[in-house]
Amino acid sequence: MAADNPIDPIHQFEISKIAEMQIAGIDISFTNSSLFMVFAIAATMTLFILGLSKRSIIPNRMQMLSELSYNFIANMLRDQVGDQGRAYFPFIFSLFMFIFFCNFIGLIPYTFTVTSHLVVTFAFAGLIFLAVTIIGFMKNGLGYLRIFYPSGIPIFLAPLIVPIEIISYLSKPISLSVRLCANMLAGHSILKIFAGFIVMLGFLGFAPLIFLVVLYALETLIAALQAYIFTILTCIYLNDALHPDH
Amino acid sequence: MKFFLKIFIFVLPLSEAYAEGQKSAGLPQMDISTFPSQLFWLIITFTALYLFMWKFVIPRLSTTIEERKDKISNDINDAENLNSEASKILENYDDKMNSASLESNEIVSSSKATMNEYLDKLKKDNEIKINAMITESEKKIHQQKQQSEQEIKKATIDTIKSIVSKYVENVPSDDEISKKLN
Numbered sequence: 001m002a003a004d005n006p007i008d009p010i011h012q013f014e015i016s017k018i019a020e021m022q023i024a025g026i027d028i029s030f031t032n033s034s035l036f037m038v039f040a041i042a043a044t045m046t047l048f049i050l051g052l053s054k055r056s057i058i059p060n061r062m063q064m065l066s067e068l069s070y071n072f073i074a075n076m077l078r079d080q081v082g083d084q085g086r087a088y089f090p091f092i093f094s095l096f097m098f099i100f101f102c103n104f105i106g107l108i109p110y111t112f113t114v115t116s117h118l119v120v121t122f123a124f125a126g127l128i129f130l131a132v133t134i135i136g137f138m139k140n141g142l143g144y145l146r147i148f149y150p151s152g153i154p155i156f157l158a159p160l161i162v163p164i165e166i167i168s169y170l171s172k173p174i175s176l177s178v179r180l181c182a183n184m185l186a187g188h189s190i191l192k193i194f195a196g197f198i199v200m201l202g203f204l205g206f207a208p209l210i211f212l213v214v215l216y217a218l219e220t221l222i223a224a225l226q227a228y229i230f231t232i233l234t235c236i237y238l239n240d241a242l243h244p245d246h
Numbered sequence: 247m248k249f250f251l252k253i254f255i256f257v258l259p260l261s262e263a264y265a266e267g268q269k270s271a272g273l274p275q276m277d278i279s280t281f282p283s284q285l286f287w288l289i290i291t292f293t294a295l296y297l298f299m300w301k302f303v304i305p306r307l308s309t310t311i312e313e314r315k316d317k318i319s320n321d322i323n324d325a326e327n328l329n330s331e332a333s334k335i336l337e338n339y340d341d342k343m344n345s346a347s348l349e350s351n352e353i354v355s356s357s358k359a360t361m362n363e364y365l366d367k368l369k370k371d372n373e374i375k376i377n378a379m380i381t382e383s384e385k386k387i388h389q390q391k392q393q394s395e396q397e398i399k400k401a402t403i404d405t406i407k408s409i410v411s412k413y414v415e416n417v418p419s420d421d422e423i424s425k426k427l428n
Contacts, residue, residue: 013274015284030409033280034287039297048303055310063310070307090300098295117274119281120288178408187277 009192013116013185033120036112040101046098069097073231080235084242092238096123096231103184105222107216115226116184118177124178126232136241146242176233183226186221402427 011212019030051066073093077085085092093121106113107170114120136144149158194212198205274280403423411417418426 003282015274015280028283028286031283033284037287044295047297052306057314067307073413090296090304094296094299098292118282123285123288210295
């Protein structure tokens with residue numbers, strides 16, 4: 001039985017209810033997933049409350065950290081989208097901090113990774129996709145449809161290019177959400193599997209232990225990298241919506 | 247490699263669950279019954295985070311960063327102003343030094359010139375005076391010489407007269423004597 005197996009790599013992704021809740025017959029119980037979402041925003045808020053408590057011209061460590069993250073996302077948005085992206089900065093910044101902390105909290109043993117669930121990442125990706133499409137049509141009108149027909153393509157290639165562009169546009173939310181979710185799922189499962197090997201091999205367990213340490217470092221990198229990729233792709237999609245000509 | 251591992255991880259529990267005839271779909275990610283709760287809490291937590299970021303973090307951080315930028319640019323401006331002022335002062339100083347040295351050179355050369363003039367004048371005056379004195383003394387010497395010559399002549403004549411008068415009755419006149427003497 002999977003649930004009884006101590007080294008079941010999937011067990012860590014199971015959702016268990018903490019407090020039962022229902023609205024209009026729909027189950028919205030407070031689960032471990034919800035708890036770790038709260039942890040993620042609590043971590044973000046703690047970082048910024050500490051960082052902003054003693055604001056000064058010469059920052060202390062926490063202020064430096066919050067300013068670094070601010071500048072990191074602000075520069076990313078400015079580089080990708082330009083000054084028009086300023087209005088979307090709060091969303092992009094919150095998105096990055098949320099995914100970043102969900103990924104990192106998930107690296108701690110016995111925790112739950114919110115972003116390893118496709119529904120969460122797809123909710124973000126779908127929201128971004130819808131928002132970007134609406135922004136694109138609002139800013140450019142029907143001219144937004146130009147993104148399906150890049151300039152400089154001969155007209156006889158249009159029947160080939162346009163469907164490909166439409167498919168690639170529609171697959172954006174899927175690739176965006178699956179990339180993050182699958183990275184988290186695969187990474188954490190492999191960590192769990194190798195941790196299980198350590199127990200199973202007993203004395204010889206040092207070999208997978210070394211591997212696990214290396215893998216953990218890699219997963220730490222991936223946790224940051226995937227948050228970055230998710231955010232920068234959001235910026236790129238936003239840029240496409242604001243400037244469909246290139 | 248990673249791709250295959252991912253597929254493996256995805257497929258393994260699915261097939262396992264299928265084989266064991268589990269009621270759940272195997273992967274907790276595929277359990278639709280948890281979706282409403284996850285979405286609900288995601289909306290709540292993310293909205294809270296968004297509002298926190300939007301209303302609290304970003305205004306404060308951006309003002310702090312702007313303030314710092316302003317401060318730095320002000321400080322740089324001040325430093326540049328001070329620097330230009332200092333270079334102006336240095337230029338002024340150099341100018342003053344140059345003009346002062348020019349002036350002093352002028353003063354030195356002019357005073358040298360006046361000194362030389364004075365010396366030349368002094369020299370000339372003295373030369374004239376000396377020359378006058380020389381000519382005067384030469385005249386005096388000449389006069390005295392003549393005078394003494396005459397006196398000697400007269401004395402000689404007198405002496406000769408007196409000597410001659412002792413031996414000869416017919417004493418020659420002074421003119422005769424002087425003719426003879428010459």
